[in-house]
Amino acid sequence: MAKKPKIIVIGGGLAGLMTTIQICENGGEVDLFSVVPVKRSHSVCAQGGINAAKNTKGEGDSTDKHFDDTIYGGDFLANQELPRKMCEAAPGIIDLLDRMGVMFNRTPEGNIDLRRFGGTLYHRTAFAGATTGQQMLYALDEQVRRFESEGKVTKYEMWELMSLVMDEAKTVRGIVALNLYSMELQSFAADSVVLATGGCGLVFGRSTNSTACTGSAASIAYQNGAYYANAEFIQVHPTAIPGEDKNRLMSESARGEGGRVWTYKEGKPWYFLEEWYPKYGNLVPRDVASRAIFKVVKELGLGVDGKDVVYLDLSHIDSKTLDIKLGGILEIYEKFVGDDPRKVPMKIFPSVHYSMGGIWIDTNHMTNIPGLFAVGEVDYAYHGGNRLGANSLLSCIFGGRVAGPSSLNYAKGLEGKSPGSEIFDREVKKQESIHENLFSAEDGENPFKLHEELGRLMTDNVSVLRYNKNLEKTDAELQKLLERYQHISLSDTSRGANPVLPFARELYNMLHLARAITIGALNRNESRGAHYKPDFPERNDKDFLKTSKMKYHPDRPMIEWEDVDQRWIKPRPRKYD
Amino acid sequence: MTEIQKTVRFKIKRQKDSETQPHWEEFDIPYRAGMNVITALWDIAKNPVTANGQKTTQVAWDASCLEEVCGACTMVINGKVRQSCTALIDHLSQPITLEPMTKFPLVRDLRVNRQRMFDALKRVKAWIPIDGTYDLGEGPKLSAQEQQIGYVLSKCMTCGCCVEACPQYNDRSEFVGAAALSQVRLFNLHPTGKMQKEERLETIMGSGGIEDCGNSQNCVEVCPKEIPLTTSIAELNRQTTLYGFKKIFQK
Numbered sequence: 001m002a003k004k005p006k007i008i009v010i011g012g013g014l015a016g017l018m019t020t021i022q023i024c025e026n027g028g029e030v031d032l033f034s035v036v037p038v039k040r041s042h043s044v045c046a047q048g049g050i051n052a053a054k055n056t057k058g059e060g061d062s063t064d065k066h067f068d069d070t071i072y073g074g075d076f077l078a079n080q081e082l083p084r085k086m087c088e089a090a091p092g093i094i095d096l097l098d099r100m101g102v103m104f105n106r107t108p109e110g111n112i113d114l115r116r117f118g119g120t121l122y123h124r125t126a127f128a129g130a131t132t133g134q135q136m137l138y139a140l141d142e143q144v145r146r147f148e149s150e151g152k153v154t155k156y157e158m159w160e161l162m163s164l165v166m167d168e169a170k171t172v173r174g175i176v177a178l179n180l181y182s183m184e185l186q187s188f189a190a191d192s193v194v195l196a197t198g199g200c201g202l203v204f205g206r207s208t209n210s211t212a213c214t215g216s217a218a219s220i221a222y223q224n225g226a227y228y229a230n231a232e233f234i235q236v237h238p239t240a241i242p243g244e245d246k247n248r249l250m251s252e253s254a255r256g257e258g259g260r261v262w263t264y265k266e267g268k269p270w271y272f273l274e275e276w277y278p279k280y281g282n283l284v285p286r287d288v289a290s291r292a293i294f295k296v297v298k299e300l301g302l303g304v305d306g307k308d309v310v311y312l313d314l315s316h317i318d319s320k321t322l323d324i325k326l327g328g329i330l331e332i333y334e335k336f337v338g339d340d341p342r343k344v345p346m347k348i349f350p351s352v353h354y355s356m357g358g359i360w361i362d363t364n365h366m367t368n369i370p371g372l373f374a375v376g377e378v379d380y381a382y383h384g385g386n387r388l389g390a391n392s393l394l395s396c397i398f399g400g401r402v403a404g405p406s407s408l409n410y411a412k413g414l415e416g417k418s419p420g421s422e423i424f425d426r427e428v429k430k431q432e433s434i435h436e437n438l439f440s441a442e443d444g445e446n447p448f449k450l451h452e453e454l455g456r457l458m459t460d461n462v463s464v465l466r467y468n469k470n471l472e473k474t475d476a477e478l479q480k481l482l483e484r485y486q487h488i489s490l491s492d493t494s495r496g497a498n499p500v501l502p503f504a505r506e507l508y509n510m511l512h513l514a515r516a517i518t519i520g521a522l523n524r525n526e527s528r529g530a531h532y533k534p535d536f537p538e539r540n541d542k543d544f545l546k547t548s549k550m551k552y553h554p555d556r557p558m559i560e561w562e563d564v565d566q567r568w569i570k571p572r573p574r575k576y577d
Numbered sequence: 578m579t580e581i582q583k584t585v586r587f588k589i590k591r592q593k594d595s596e597t598q599p600h601w602e603e604f605d606i607p608y609r610a611g612m613n614v615i616t617a618l619w620d621i622a623k624n625p626v627t628a629n630g631q632k633t634t635q636v637a638w639d640a641s642c643l644e645e646v647c648g649a650c651t652m653v654i655n656g657k658v659r660q661s662c663t664a665l666i667d668h669l670s671q672p673i674t675l676e677p678m679t680k681f682p683l684v685r686d687l688r689v690n691r692q693r694m695f696d697a698l699k700r701v702k703a704w705i706p707i708d709g710t711y712d713l714g715e716g717p718k719l720s721a722q723e724q725q726i727g728y729v730l731s732k733c734m735t736c737g738c739c740v741e742a743c744p745q746y747n748d749r750s751e752f753v754g755a756a757a758l759s760q761v762r763l764f765n766l767h768p769t770g771k772m773q774k775e776e777r778l779e780t781i782m783g784s785g786g787i788e789d790c791g792n793s794q795n796c797v798e799v800c801p802k803e804i805p806l807t808t809s810i811a812e813l814n815r816q817t818t819l820y821g822f823k824k825i826f827q828k
Binding site for chain 1: 611619635638698703704712727728734
């Protein structure tokens with residue numbers, strides 16, 4: 001009997017686990033790599049819920065309306081086939097998660113309850129308290145553990161991707177990974193490789209992301225020739241608690257359950273979102289809300305107490321309802337700020353949150369590198385120029401249902417001999433020499449300090465408001481940081497569980513990804529979704545209804561443009577007032 | 578007028594690996610309002626110099642979400658096991674001591690390997706054995722009350738606080754610990770999970786199972802998610818006893 005196809009999945013969040021389940025269910029075997037035990041992946045941070053037009057509230061919701069909201073919310077930038085299929089599959093996905101035991105909140109009749117979210121007028125979001133991502137991740141983690149106990153999955157937790165192994169035909173044949181406990185480098189062969197490595201919030205220093213969300217793996221694929229698409233589309237979430245170590249998300253579901261955003265104007269509360277956007281009110285999409293808060297604070301100077309914060313207010317809502325529906329985020333606010341949001345309004349400010357852009361994939365989730373697939377936040381395919389709240393969990397699960405079978409089919413169709421050991425040995429040696437260089441450097445700059453500079457640079461110049469002059473300067477600064485990177489040294493040169501070495505490797509990859517994001521923003525002279533240039537305030541479909549595709553070049557990222565598939569929905573002006 | 582920078586004193590247990598003897602290092606970290614232990618550890622990463630000016634290495638510790646939903650950054654802070662992200666400096670007396678958890682193999686400094694907890698989840702079959710991911714229609718109905726009970730149990734992050742505080746959990750015993758036991762209760766109350774109730778009870782009736790619980794009730798005291806672990810264990814005692822009787826009479 002032929003050997004079972006072997007697939008490497010990198011990343012054990014929702015997308016990676018769903019991909020793994022699909023591969024196992026269809027007869028493949030998976031080596032699952034993760035920089036943390038998979039149960040601790042960043043998906044746990046998703047709070048508010050997952051969208052599906054189940055139409056259980058008698059509102060006449062439909063998967064077509066969900067599809068339209070998604071494309072409209074994304075300012076028409078998404079190619080339409082995958083989002084359309086995703087919205088159609090969504091009600092079935094909720095049922096599947098329910099069968100796996102996800103503790104979704106219930107109606108009095110025992111059905112799954114739905115709540116409102118941004119960018120739609122329907123109740124469409126299923127939720128498990130305010131820790132929906134955590135609850136979904138745990139359900140998939142349990143299913144994967146079951147496959148693990150049957151020998152179909154081998155987990156490599158606390159291993160980090162260092163490079164891809166490519167053959168002469170530029171096909172992916174495996175990876176080189178670093179054991180984070182021993183600093184041992186090892187190569188692993190596979191018939192196909194799936195990247196499910198999440199977003200890149202750490203490129204901006206502080207974001208709502210977990211510490212693992214460096215974008216390092218995406219950058220490795222990009223530096224190996226994978227297109228990085230729509231890099232410039234970075235979502236800034238309107239409501240986060242600013243913090244020294246990270247900005248903590250206060251879910252959009254707070255507004256979905258009736259939370260109101262306000263500040264003082266002339267001594268009285270001013271509900272500016274409700275005033276400016278009477279139709280959607282506090283539930284305008286995230287890009288719109290973040291820009292509004294920026295305007296109130298930075299332009300009008302009306303931040304609370306003159307600071308960079310406005311209020312997010314739940315105090316008018318019954319506290320028992322709040323506990324059942326939003327307990328998880330109330331707890332976060334209480335534990336980190338010390339105030340009780342049931343009684344006083346929360347102080348929040350926008351924060352970098354999500355990357356709509358990512359590795360370019362086709363409708364089978366394969367990148368332009370044969371054998372390499374991408375799924376989850378690391379792909380670019382579902383959210384266009386701005387993601388709607390509660391669509392991310394959905395795109396992770398749906399994407400896994402596509403990427404799993406596709407990567408398996410590709411593996412089954414592989415012909416010819418397996419590659420010899422030389423290409424693996426060569427790649428391991430290459431990585432070893434990079435590490436030896438880092439270990440032997442002395443008295444250089446500290447990589448954590450460089451990262452701090454990177455974060456400040458990107459947050460100041462490449463987030464909500466973008467000016468070409470500043471973007472040009474930012475790219476010049478990034479090149480200087482790359483130059484200074486050549487002179488870093490590690491505070492720790494031991495070969496045990498050394499925490500500095502992997503961070504230094506990630507930093508290099510972050511710097512290249514930062515350039516792709518910056519150059520992407522510089523080239524797109526329009527405003528669309530999360531990408532906003534005050535000097536080009538309008539959307540320009542004639543020139544820019546196009547996917548930007550960044551190709552790595554050591555001197556300067558090269559940009560290509562690709563037309564957007566608009567088969568089902570034609571672009572129209574995007575307004576929420 | 579120049580303001581004197583307030584600093585925070587840390588005392589951190591350092592250990593290169595499980596073979597090496599531990600030693601303590603002290604650090605003075607500039608104080609900022611609202612800072613937590615994680616912020617201080619990052620300050621050390623940026624400037625690994627001890628309080629008496631000695632160059633040292635960055636401290637190794639685990640972290641991921643930084644909002645107490647992933648469980649990664651658990652350690653012993655001022656003698657109490659907890660997550661370091663929610664450990665706010667303003668609420669801690671100084672010097673703030675940081676030590677690794679003691680019930681797991683040490684990797685380095687504050688980092689330990691909690692694989693044993695994940696293995697326990699495997700042992701107790703903490704999952705719902707669905708027929709497949711293809712479309713099989715809606716899941717079972719669940720009352721809002723059942724959902725509320727289940728949700729609290731399913732918030733367990735496998736962080737290790739409960740077993741760190743447990744006198745019965747150590748490298749000489751096989752005890753699966755409160756976290757895994759509570760998961761048995763969770764799956765045994767789910768309408769589908771119930772169907773494999775007895776299979777799951779079997780996994781906790783032998784050595785290392787529920788009888789190894791010494792009823793110290795420390796677990797429930799330290800659980801950051803306020804999971805009613807002792808209630809779970811009492812409920813499972815009832816279930817295993819009933820199942821034990823059933824097995825005797827069915828023979």
